[in-house]
Structures are given as structure tokens and as C-alpha cells.
Amino acid sequence: MVWDNVFGQREAIDILRRALESNSLSHAYLFFGPPGVGKRTVAKGLASVLNCEKGGCGSCPSCLKIAHETHPDVLHIEPEGNFITIGQVRELQHEAELKPFEGLRKVCVVDNVDSLTLEAASAFLKILEEPPSDLTFALLATNLEGVLPTIVSRCQLVRFKAIPPGKMAEILVANYGFSPERARLLTKMSGGILGDALDLANSPWRLERRGVILGIVQGIPRADELELAEAAEELVLEVERPLGKLKVRQERELEEAQELAFDSSHAAYLKRRFGEKHKRERNRWKRRGFEEILDIFASWYRDLMILVETFDEDLLVNIDQVERLKEFRGVSTFKLNKALEIVHKTKEILRFNVNALLAFEVMLFKLREVLV
Numbered sequence: 446m447v448w449d450n451v452f453g454q455r456e457a458i459d460i461l462r463r464a465l466e467s468n469s470l471s472h473a474y475l476f477f478g479p480p481g482v483g484k485r486t487v488a489k490g491l492a493s494v495l496n497c498e499k500g501g502c503g504s505c506p507s508c509l510k511i512a513h514e515t516h517p518d519v520l521h522i523e524p525e526g527n528f529i530t531i532g533q534v535r536e537l538q539h540e541a542e543l544k545p546f547e548g549l550r551k552v553c554v555v556d557n558v559d560s561l562t563l564e565a566a567s568a569f570l571k572i573l574e575e576p577p578s579d580l581t582f583a584l585l586a587t588n589l590e591g592v593l594p595t596i597v598s599r600c601q602l603v604r605f606k607a608i609p610p611g612k613m614a615e616i617l618v619a620n621y622g623f624s625p626e627r628a629r630l631l632t633k634m635s636g637g638i639l640g641d642a643l644d645l646a647n648s649p650w651r652l653e654r655r656g657v658i659l660g661i662v663q664g665i666p667r668a669d670e671l672e673l674a675e676a677a678e679e680l681v682l683e684v685e686r687p688l689g690k691l692k693v694r695q696e697r698e699l700e701e702a703q704e705l706a707f708d709s710s711h712a713a714y715l716k717r718r719f720g721e722k723h724k725r726e727r728n729r730w731k732r733r734g735f736e737e738i739l740d741i742f743a744s745w746y747r748d749l750m751i752l753v754e755t756f757d758e759d760l761l762v763n764i765d766q767v768e769r770l771k772e773f774r775g776v777s778t779f780k781l782n783k784a785l786e787i788v789h790k791t792k793e794i795l796r797f798n799v800n801a802l803l804a805f806e807v808m809l810f811k812l813r814e815v816l817v
């Protein structure tokens with residue numbers, strides 16, 4: 446079954462399983478609990494069970510599309526930037542009125558439901574109040590406090606448990622078959638978020654990219670102007686590289702959807718809908734790319750600070766780089782603090798639509814200035 450390998454959320458899954466068995470599925474569920482514990486996976490699992498002829502096998506075309514988030518009847522909504530906007534909810538409203546396209550039942554997964562703007566929330570509430578009979582909602586939130594009470598009261602609540610601190614590396618070894626060293630590194634790099642650790646393990650390019658970024662960080666103090674400018678270009682490339690993969694997937698997704706269109710106006714509608722979705726997806730990937738790269742920069746300076754101040758290697762994030770880190774131990778905490786400030790500032794700047802190349806260039810030059 447598709448959700449059998451979600452770790453530690455047996456009680457949450459059983460609530461859904463019992464409802465399915467007794468044919469008493471609620472029209473809206475609110476999954477709440479810490480990030481990375483499997484809320485989204487379980488939501489997709491529910492969509493699989495509802496749409497798979499074999500009850501959620503995990504391997505048929507329907508289940509695979511749901512897992513890859515390309516199933517036309519499983520809608521995903523998540524914040525654009527910081528908020529879920531009224532435009533997104535209106536789009537959902539329109540989608541909700543349509544019959545399932547190729548599946549049996551539509552499912553709408555709303556990630557970070559606590560980030561609806563007030564305007565969007567009141568429009569969303571209207572859909573929740575009079576939900577179409579063939580649509581099930583799975584709303585996801587880290588905690589209930591941020592979710593409007595009127596939304597909470599219309600959902601069945603399902604609590605997701607935190608994974609005990611210190612347990613994660615153990616879980617990665619026992620349940621996912623990683624070696625203890627790899628499990629430890631994944632735990633560190635993901636900040637203890639299981640979902641992210643698994644994503645890292647399944648995305649070799651993220652690990653490769655980390656290698657490239659760490660190489661750039663380590664080279665800054667000795668780099669000349671030209672090398673710094675080139676490094677900035679490389680950072681931009683590292684953000685854009687995964688977008689190529691995404692584009693291929695998006696083109697295939699659109700093609701598949703077009704093949705199933707009823708007529709030319711439906712095909713045009715699908716093209717528009719997928720076009721908007723794909724644009725949002727690209728922007729999201731880009732934003733995440735910037736953040737991830739700058740997080741790697743920050744983790745390096747933070748690790749150096751730990752080495753300089755405490756010598757406690759257990760606290761390091763980049764535990765596979767201890768020897769390299771030691772070579773840089775001569776830098777003062779004052780300088781490292783300045784470096785962290787520069788990285789942080791760049792992260793803030795890149796949230797706006799600025800020229801990324803220029804922002805990276807400025808950052809690298811400033812970093813060299815404070816570190817040398």
C-alpha cells in the first residue's frame with residue numbers, strides 16, 4: 446500500500462483507513478504537525494487510495510501520477526511567495542466545479558493552509574462550506590494556531606507526530622537502509638526534517654550541487670576578481686540547472702494532458718491551466734534554489750564558528766568536511782559573523798525579483814573583503 450512506508454504516523458493513517466473502510470470519509474481533513482513528517486505523502490496516499498483500481502498500489506499509472514503530482518484530478522495548492530492568494534483560490538473554485546478528469550474522485554491538497562490571505566481564506570471557506578460531492582480536501586498545516594478557526598471547524602483534524610530528536614538517523618538506517626555515516630550526514634543536512642532527508646537522498650544532483658557550492662565557498666579567500674565573477678555565474682547556473690529537468694517534466698505533463706482533452710476548447714483550457722501551474726512551479730524551484738545555495742554558504746561559516754569556539758565536531762552540519770573546515774580555523778568569529786550577515790542579506794535581497802548574478806557577485810566580493 447502506498448502509505449505503508451510513512452514512518453511513525455500509524456494513528457493518522459488509521460483514522461483515514463477506518464473512514465475508508467466504513468465509507469464515512471469526511472469531505473475535508475486538516476493534517477497538522479511539524480514539517481517533514483509525512484503530511485503531504487499521506488495526503489497523496491489518500492488520493493491514490495481513492496483513485497487506484499487496486500486500492501492504492503503505488504505502482505499503477507494513476508498512483509505514479511499522483512506521486513509525481515501530475516494527476517489532473519489531484520490539485521495541489523501552496524503559497525506563491527509567502528501567501529496563498531485569492532487568484533489561486535478562484536482557480537480552485539473553477540476546478541472544483543469540474544467532474545473528475547480521468548480518476549474516480551478529485552482530491553485537493555492545500556499545503557500551508559495557514560498562509561491563505563484573509564481575502565483568499567473567505568473565498569476558500571465558501572468552497573469548504575458547500576463542497577462538490579466528488580471532491581475531498583486534505584489541508585496541511587504545521588500547527589492549528591495559524592489556521593482560521595472557521596476553517597478548522599469545518600475539517601476533521603488529524604494530528605501528525607513529531608519524530609523524536611536524535612531518532613532520525615536511526616530511522617534512516619532501520620527503515621530506509623542507509624549506512625550510519627550517510628544517515629548522519631542526511632540528518633545534519635536536512636536539519637532533522639525527515640522528508641527533506643529523503644528528498645536529498647533521492648536527488649543526487651542536490652548532493653552534487655552542494656559539492657560545487659562548498660568548493661566555491663572554500664575558494665573565496667584566495668580567488669581573484671575574475672574567479673569571483675565566474676563563481677557568481679556558476680551559482681546562477683546551479684539555480685537554473687534543475688529547472689531544465691523540471692521543464693522536460695512539465696512538457697511531458699502538458700502533452701499527456703492534451704492527449705486526454707475532449708475537444709479543442711478543452712485542450713486550450715488545459716494549456717492555460719498547466720501554463721500557469723508550470724510558471725508557479727518554476728518560480729518556486731528558483732526560490733528554493735537560491736535558498737538552498739545560501740543555506741550551504743551559511744552552514745559553512747556557522748560550522749567554522751563552532752570549530753573556532755567550541756571544538757565540538759558533533760555540532761557541525763558539514764560533518765563530511767571536517768578536515769577542510771580545520772584548514773580555515775584561523776578566521777576570527779568577528780569575521781565569520783560578518784560573513785553570515787552578508788549571506789543573510791543576500792537571501793533577503795533574492796526574495797525580490799532582483800538580478801541574481803549581480804546579487805551573487807556583490808556577495809562574493811563582500812565575503813572576500815571581510816574574510817581576508
Ligand SMILES: [Zn+2]
Pocket residue numbers: 497498499500501502503504505506507508509
Ligand atoms: Zn495504483
